[in-house]
Amino acid sequence: MAPLTAGVHHVGLTVPDLTSALAFFTDVLGYTKVGGYDSYPSAFISDGATMITLWQADAGAAPHNRRTAAGLxxxxxxxxxxxxxxxxxxxxxxxxxxxxxxxxxxxxxxxxxxxxxxxxxxxxxxxxxx
Missing domain, CATH: 3.10.180.10 (2,3-Dihydroxybiphenyl 1,2-Dioxygenase, domain 1)
Known part of the structure; x- marks a missing residue:
């Protein structure tokens, strides 16, 4: 059977601080902001090949633990x-x-x-x- 998908369109990451996450990706890695929403605080960023969506976590959200939580x-x-x-x-x-x-x-x-x-x-x- 042939695959029903054709690669990754984008990856969405929930981050504890949208402002600092956006600064890291744009200032340190050179990504460009290409969109986002104010109503659901987010920033869409791209390096020209990959798009990442950064989503603001709610206050008090627990950080992801790669060993004890399913997910990324x-x-x-x-x-x-x-x-x-x-x-x-x-x-x-x-x-x-x-x-x-x-x-x-x-x-x-x-x-x-x-x-x-x-x-x-x-x-x-x-x-x-x-």
């Missing part, structure tokens, strides 16, 4: 430019406010690529050299 474990983003670009991004992320580096660029076991994992904007993000 992490979002993995491709970094164009290979290892050099990944290393440059790692330096930028380590210097960025509100970013916690879980592990720096390292070999992704058995995959032939390098990756890193961070906590930023209230979500767990992986960056993979492409």
């Amino acid at each position: 474990h992490h979002l993995s983003l491709r970094v164009a430019g290979g290892d050099g670009a990944l290393n440059a991004l790692a330096d930028k992320l380590q210097a960025a406010a509100g970013v916690s580096v879980e592990f720096g660029p390292e070999e992704l076991k058995g995959m032939g690529v390098r990756h890193m994992m961070v906590q930023a904007a209230g979500v767990r993000l992986e960056f993979i050299a492409a």
Whole structure:
């Protein structure tokens, strides 16, 4: 049977602070805001290939725990430019406010690529050299 879908249109992330999440994606990663709603606080952002919707969580919402809650474990983003670009991004992320580096660029076991994992904007993000 042929797949009934054709890739990801967008990924929606609920974030604890929409303003700081939007700043992280636009100021640190270079995404562009392409829309959003005031009535259900959100921002739609894109890097030209992937669209992400950021949704404001209600006050007091518990942070997602990747080990004890079903749902998004992490979002993995491709970094164009290979290892050099990944290393440059790692330096930028380590210097960025509100970013916690879980592990720096390292070999992704058995995959032939390098990756890193961070906590930023209230979500767990992986960056993979492409």
